[in-house]
Amino acid sequence: xxxxxxxxxxxxxxxxxxxxxxxxxxxxxxxxxxxxxxxxxxxxxxxxxxxxxxxxxxxxxxxxxxxxxxxxxxxxxxxxxxxxxxxxxxxxxxxxxxxxxxxxxxxxxxxxxxxxxxxxxxxxxxxxxxxxxxxxxxxxxxxxxxxxxxxxxxxxxxxxxxxxxxxxxxxxxxxxxxxxxxxxxxxxxxxxxxxxxxxxxxxxxxxxxxxxxxxxxxxxxxxxxxxxxxxxxxxxxxxxxxxxxxxxxxxxxxxxxxxxxxxxxxxxxxxxxxxxxxxxxxxxxxxxxxxxxxxxxxxxxxxxxxxxxxxxxxxxxxxxxxxxxxxxxxxxxxxxxxxxxxxxxxxxxxxxxxxxxxxxxxxxxxxxxxxxxxxxxxxxxxxxxxxxxxxxxxxxxxxxxxxxxxxxxxxxxxxxxxxxxxxxxxxxxxxxxxxxxxxxxxxxxxxxxxxxxxxxxxxxxxxxxxxxxxxxxxxxxxxxxxxxxxxxxxxxxxxxxxxxxxxxxxxxxxxxxxxxxxxxxxxxxxxxxxxxxxxxxxxxxxxxxxxxxxxxxxxxxxxxxxxxxxxx
Amino acid sequence: xxxxxxxxxxxxxxxxxxxxxxxxxxxxxxxxxxxxxxxxxxxxxxxxxxxxxxxxxxxxxxxxxxxxxxxxxxxxxxxxxxxxxxxxxxxxxxxxxxxxxxxxxxxxxxxxxxxxxxxxxxxxxxxxxxxxxxxxxxxxxxxxxxxxxxxxxxxxxxxxxxxxxxxxxxxxxxxxxxxxxxxxxxxxxxxxxxxxxxxxxxxxxxxxxxxxxxxxxxxxxxxxxxxxxxxxxxxxxxxxxxxxxxxxxxxxxxxxxxxxxx
Ligand code: HEM
Numbered sequence: 089x090x091x092x093x094x095x096x097x098x099x100x101x102x103x104x105x106x107x108x109x110x111x112x113x114x115x116x117x118x119x120x121x122x123x124x125x126x127x128x129x130x131x132x133x134x135x136x137x138x139x140x141x142x143x144x145x146x147x148x149x150x151x152x153x154x155x156x157x158x159x160x161x162x163x164x165x166x167x168x169x170x171x172x173x174x175x176x177x178x179x180x181x182x183x184x185x186x187x188x189x190x191x192x193x194x195x196x197x198x199x200x201x202x203x204x205x206x207x208x209x210x211x212x213x214x215x216x217x218x219x220x221x222x223x224x225x226x227x228x229x230x231x232x233x234x235x236x237x238x239x240x241x242x243x244x245x246x247x248x249x250x251x252x253x254x255x256x257x258x259x260x261x262x263x264x265x266x267x268x269x270x271x272x273x274x275x276x277x278x279x280x281x282x283x284x285x286x287x288x289x290x291x292x293x294x295x296x297x298x299x300x301x302x303x304x305x306x307x308x309x310x311x312x313x314x315x316x317x318x319x320x321x322x323x324x325x326x327x328x329x330x331x332x333x334x335x336x337x338x339x340x341x342x343x344x345x346x347x348x349x350x351x352x353x354x355x356x357x358x359x360x361x362x363x364x365x366x367x368x369x370x371x372x373x374x375x376x377x378x379x380x381x382x383x384x385x386x387x388x389x390x391x392x393x394x395x396x397x398x399x400x401x402x403x404x405x406x407x408x409x410x411x412x413x414x415x416x417x418x419x420x421x422x423x424x425x426x427x428x429x430x431x432x433x434x435x436x437x438x439x440x441x442x443x444x445x446x447x448x449x450x451x452x453x454x455x456x457x458x459x460x461x462x463x464x465x466x467x468x469x470x471x472x473x474x475x476x477x478x479x480x481x482x483x484x485x486x487x488x489x490x491x492x493x494x495x496x497x498x499x500x501x502x503x504x505x506x507x508x509x510x511x512x513x514x515x516x517x518x519x520x521x522x523x524x525x526x527x528x529x530x531x532x533x534x535x536x537x538x539x540x541x542x543x544x545x546x547x548x549x550x551x552x553x554x555x556x557x558x559x560x561x562x563x564x565x566x567x568x569x570x571x572x573x574x575x576x577x578x579x580x581x582x583x584x585x586x587x588x589x590x591x592x593x594x595x596x597x598x599x600x601x602x603x604x605x606x607x608x609x610x611x612x613x614x615x616x617x618x619x620x621x622x623x624x625x626x627x628x629x630x631x632x633x634x635x636x637x638x639x640x641x642x643x644x645x646x647x648x649x650x651x652x653x654x655x656x
Numbered sequence: 657x658x659x660x661x662x663x664x665x666x667x668x669x670x671x672x673x674x675x676x677x678x679x680x681x682x683x684x685x686x687x688x689x690x691x692x693x694x695x696x697x698x699x700x701x702x703x704x705x706x707x708x709x710x711x712x713x714x715x716x717x718x719x720x721x722x723x724x725x726x727x728x729x730x731x732x733x734x735x736x737x738x739x740x741x742x743x744x745x746x747x748x749x750x751x752x753x754x755x756x757x758x759x760x761x762x763x764x765x766x767x768x769x770x771x772x773x774x775x776x777x778x779x780x781x782x783x784x785x786x787x788x789x790x791x792x793x794x795x796x797x798x799x800x801x802x803x804x805x806x807x808x809x810x811x812x813x814x815x816x817x818x819x820x821x822x823x824x825x826x827x828x829x830x831x832x833x834x835x836x837x838x839x840x841x842x843x844x845x846x847x848x849x850x851x852x853x854x855x856x857x858x859x860x861x862x863x864x865x866x867x868x869x870x871x872x873x874x875x876x877x878x879x880x881x882x883x884x885x886x887x888x889x890x891x892x893x894x895x896x897x898x899x900x901x902x903x904x905x906x907x908x909x910x911x912x913x914x915x916x917x918x
Contacts, residue, residue, distance in 0.1 A: 125914025132906060164881075166874060168801050183881070190882060201898040202906075209903065252808065252817070253890065350913065357905050366882025367894050373817050374808045382812040382890075383822020383830065389895025480892040482823040491757070491827030 121343055122323035122336035126217075129210040130316075131347060135354040136203040137309065143196040144245075144298065150186050152178040153248065153294030155287035164371055172250075172375035175290050179249040179370050194362035200242050201367075202358060204390040207235055215435075215465050218453035219322045222446060225436040227315045232433035234308050237301055239390055244297035246368070246388050250290055253368070255376025256385045259284065260398075264421035267414035285378060322452050325563030327556045331450050384483055393472050396479035397424055400499040442595045444570045456525075457564040459518035460599045463511040470510040474502045515602075522604035525561045528553050529607050530615040552619055566606045570596040701776060708777030711770055715751045724781045736847065737784020738775035743843035745771045747836075757827040758850055785846040785856075793838045795866040795873065803871030806864055810855065818888035819875040824851055834876055838869045 121127075154174040160167050162177070164184045182189035211231060214220055220228035243261075247254045262284045265276040281288030320334055329335050337343060373382065387395050397420035404415040431438075439461065440446055455462040477484065478499040485492045532550035539549050553561075573589040576582050583589065607615070713722065719730040726732030733741075744750035748761040766774070775787065808817070814830035816822045821832035828851050833841070845865055848854030855865070886893040 123914070125911045128910045128914065132910065166800055166804055166871075166878075170801050170805060194882060198898065198902065201894060202902050205898055205903050206906070209907075346913075350910075353909055353913075354906060357909070358902070361897075361902055361905075363883065365884045365886060365897065366880050368891070369880060369882050369885065369888070371881070372888065374804060377808070380808050380812065382808070382817040383814055384816050384820070384890040384892070386891045388891050389898065392892070392895065483889055483892050485823035485827065486821060486829050489827070491825075492823055493826055 119317070120334045120336045120338055121321050122334055124324055126213045127321065128350065129206060129213050131350060132206045132354055133203060133210050134309065134313075135351045136199050136206055136358065137305070138351070139199040139355050139358055140196060140203060141302065141306075143192050143199065144302075146188075146192050147182060147196060148298055150178060150182045150189065151175070151248070151294075153291045155250070155285075155290050167371060167374070170375065173290070175248060175250040176370070176375045179251070183371060191359075191362060194365075194367050195359055197245075197367045198362045198365075199358050200245060201388060201390075204235075204238055204242055207238055208390075211235060212465060212469070216455045216462060217322070217324075218449065218458060218461065220436045221449040222436075222440065223319050223448050224315070224322075225440075227312060227319070228436050229433050230308050230312050230315070232429065234305060234312065235432070236429050237305055237308070241297065241301040241305065242388055243391055244293050244301065246391075247293055248290065248297060249368075249370045250376050251370040252373040252376050252380055252382060253370075253385060255285065255378070256381055257387055257391075258289065258376075259378070260395075264417055267417035267421060269413055269418065270411055272418075285376070320450065322450050325451050325454070325560045327559040329451060329559075329563075331448070334450075386480060386483075389476070392479035393475035394421065394425055394479075396475035396477065396481075396499065397421075397503075399481060400475070400478050400496055400503065402500075441592060442599050443567065444592075444596060445567065451563055454560070454564065456518040456521035459515045459522075459603070462518050463514040466514040467507040467511040470507045471503060474499055474506055519602045519604065526604050526607060529558065529561055529612055532619050533557075550619065552616060562606065564606065567600065569593065569600045572597075704773045704776045705780050706777075707770075708773035708775070708780075711766070711774050712777050715766075716774070719752065724778060733778050733781060735782035735784045736778060737782075738779040738787045739785040739843040740847040740849075741775040741778045742771060742787050743840060743847055743849060745774065746840060749849070758829065761831075785843075788839060788842045788846075792862055792866075793842060793869065795838065795869040798863065798866040798870040800867070800870050800874060802864075803867035803869070803874075806860075806868050807871045810860070811868070814852070816888070817890075818885070819872055820888050833872055836872075838873075841869055841872060 152174045156174045157171055158174050158177050160170050160172055160177050160180065162168075162180055162185055164180055167180065179193075182193055184190070214228065214231070243257070247258045247261075262276055262280060265279060266272040268275060276284070279289070279292070280286045281292075321336075323329050323335060326335070374380070386392065398417065401416050401420040404419075406413040406415070453461075455465075478495065481492050481495040481499070484490060484495055532552045535549045535551050537549040539547050541547060570593045572593045573583050573586055575586060712720075712724070716733075719727060720733050721727050721730075724733035726734075741750070745764060745766055748764040749759045752759045753762070764771075778784075779786070807819075811819075814822055814824065815833055816830075819833035821830055823829050830852065836844075842865060844852060845855040845860065845868070846857070857865075860868075880888070886897055
């Protein structure tokens, strides 16, 4: 470590002496970042995004976004002599006749699946730890937009090769556009340049996929990272960690070295998978022909929940005022995802409205200490999971000898029943964990050692918990629900926005319901006293932890946020 | 490959004769007597038909009627032909046992000879699609990519793009084609079992059927050029893989680094 630090310092020095521009930036390089494996999730997303940009660029050299009809004459014999679009033919060309083409295609596609999966895991890390709270709400919103664009970007890529599978996907999307009341058909004709499938869509989609969405994503990633930099990273609670400091390593060189290495690990693992396992075997699906379809036609996994909702939705359709109102497609295809994504983006504001908590937070919440939030998260995962599973209903039916119709009903009921159940179970679990924390503070930790007292009684030895554990448990400030508003003030004047504030207070008391009271300092003191003298047995104090900065030695590790902001 | 329009089955002559006799309601013994003067080969078929009839009465008549006329619940076999019997029995579907959404194949209890006998008997009840000959099943000269197009147009919506099988509504399903041989495929196309449509030689000529055989042979035997195919079940298996193996690997490494680099 110390060598890296030295080399790092020397590098900064070298560049600085020559350019001078690093002078003001120097302080930023020494900026500290806290260390925890879950903070690397965002990095994983970033690296898979870079992998996507690199491999995608290579693919654009050979891909032809054209619907012109050609006869395939490449080296893949089973498709020789077949009529297809240039887009599909060039994808086959990349797969079989471009050096490294197949590997790059597979890396690109695996990285795409991986990117979204990692993004969602990262998002839930941020969610469950409450890292989106003030001052980071805006970064959460930026994240939510990136997630949405990430899904659309992935879908656009999946649709480009114009193979049978992607064509079926595009057909469904065109159906969703057509289902928009009144303007749907016009809109669909506008986007597709006429009747489906037409010849305009693939070239348009290409620009969206390689230019528009990546540019937006890149810009948003930039904003995201800059915001993290300015707002500083949050940290998990622990001894010595407060709302006003950051405990960790300096960005340069420790993090830069680690991050650089980590990039290659992510890239390497994705490449390994891509070299061994095939993905989207377009040659096996054949070219898109509107009257063909294959069993097991599915979107990539992250669109599966939309497909699942579409498959589960009842077949409601009206014909009114000379228009067809396809609720069966419009609601699951556009209204529901619209609601879900809006709710996702606005969640931080909703939560702070309920809790009345407008303070800044730099210490992360432990999920158990926000049972309602944690419950909502698990509820969302449950909903998303069931919808996604229904997207694969045909495979499940064959695999488990079920009937598709049964699965559809299971989904229709499950989507409403299972998430609330998951909420209640999670809430209970969190409260249980809170109780255990309180027990630990007051009675110490069960050691599993049984002691026989002189008069024959057996007791289990309890040990006081370590200072770190104590700091972690006590990190959570005790908070109270918002007070119920009075209907009228003392002069009998009706309280303004009474209804609204009543709802807010109701939700607030729900938020804090059943929360376990953190013991007061006096209670803990008394309990510890009791433990020390209660049992005459030995007790080894396990306060043998060290904060990481003790090991780095020479670099500063604790910085005051207040002083930092001045330099920034 | 020359066109092979519905080659005549070796037993066809006997069959036609027998149909006539059954139709006139003559006792089966009389048939015996009536054909006893025929050539020795035909006599062999004659005994085969009789053996088939006995096997039929024991194993099939309870459902399909004493002379293949069918019952209220079960279909008549008159005119289904030898191909249907061969298909149903080679794949172990007949005699059916458990009632369900779809008759499922079981390990078969009949020998090839017994199946041939029953097929001959059923064929004797009324003309129907015959068991394909070796020449018909020879797909060496067929066009592979045409087979692909035909397969994608006619079969893939039920049997999946790689022939792995797929779901139909209400619990019915189209089975995987990975382990079926050419004769069974041909017979399935000709007779259209259960929910599968019939692809007669008029709608799908024999040379097209041969091209499809060639394509299915390609699906069964050629390796996927991209590596492990994860069961060729489309994006679902890829999604499961990316979560469990892909993300699993990276998270394991992440946690490991997190614990290591300190
Ligand atoms: C292109 C996709 C994304 C990239 C490249 C990315 C990258 C990152 C990185 C590198 C970090 C710092 C390390 C960490 O905390 O994991 C981070 C933090 C953060 N991300 Fe993302 N992220 C993406 C998507 C999202 C999404 C979808 C959300 C939520 C909707 C989100 C919300 C946040 C928030 C609130 C933080 C601050 C966390 C903290 O300070 O504790 N990000 N992101």
